[in-house]
Amino acid sequence: xxxxxxxxxxxxxxxxxxxxxxxxxxxxxxxxxxxxxxxxxxxxxxxxxxxxxxxxxxxxxxxxxxxxxxxxxxxxxxxxxxxxxxxxxxxxxxxxxxxxxxxxxxxxxxxxxxxx
Numbered sequence: 001x002x003x004x005x006x007x008x009x010x011x012x013x014x015x016x017x018x019x020x021x022x023x024x025x026x027x028x029x030x031x032x033x034x035x036x037x038x039x040x041x042x043x044x045x046x047x048x049x050x051x052x053x054x055x056x057x058x059x060x061x062x063x064x065x066x067x068x069x070x071x072x073x074x075x076x077x078x079x080x081x082x083x084x085x086x087x088x089x090x091x092x093x094x095x096x097x098x099x100x101x102x103x104x105x106x107x108x109x110x111x112x113x114x115x116x
Contacts, residue, residue, distance in 0.1 A: 001028040006037055006113045018042060018108040024049065027101040031111045033085035038114070039098070041081045043073040044106030051107075053083065054099040056092050073107065085111070 002019045009016075018040075023029060031039055043049055053069040060066065066089070073081050090098035 001026055001030070002109075004029065004031040004039075004109065004111045006032045006111045008113045008115055010115050014112065016040060016110040016112055018110045023102045023107040023109055024105040025102065029100050029102065030095070030097040031085060031100065033090045033096075033098040034087040036114050036116075037085045038112050039083045039085055039100065039109060040112050041073060041083070041102075041107055041109040043075075043079045043081070044077060044108060046075055046077045047105065048075045049073040049105035049107055050103040051081075051083070052101040052103075053085075053090055054101075055089060058093050059089065073105070082112075 002022050004019060007014060007016050041051060051071045051073060055066045055068050071083055073079060085098050092099060
């Protein structure tokens with residue numbers, strides 16, 4: 001599993017460094033979450049790949065549990081998908097981090113913070 005860290009996209013721009021190994025086919029990756037943070041994933045294969053973002057069990061809305069979010073990366077090699085990481089939805093109550101899984105595939109990724 002990979003522990004991603006946030007990279008800041010300043011006004012001058014950002015060429016993000018991506019985690020290029022170990023994301024596909026592995027569960028339990030972590031990423032910081034909060035306002036302005038997004039999980040950028042790049043599909044390295046011409047096949048879809050399912051991403052599961054875990055919603056902590058303690059996170060509810062009006063007393064109802066919220067299911068994990070799933071996102072399917074498109075079946076295009078090099079396709080980029082960005083998923084917002086709001087802390088209210090994804091932050092683990094102990095670590096404060098979001099946890100996500102990548103189904104089998106060739107996936108690279110980074111967490112990007114867009115500065116104001």
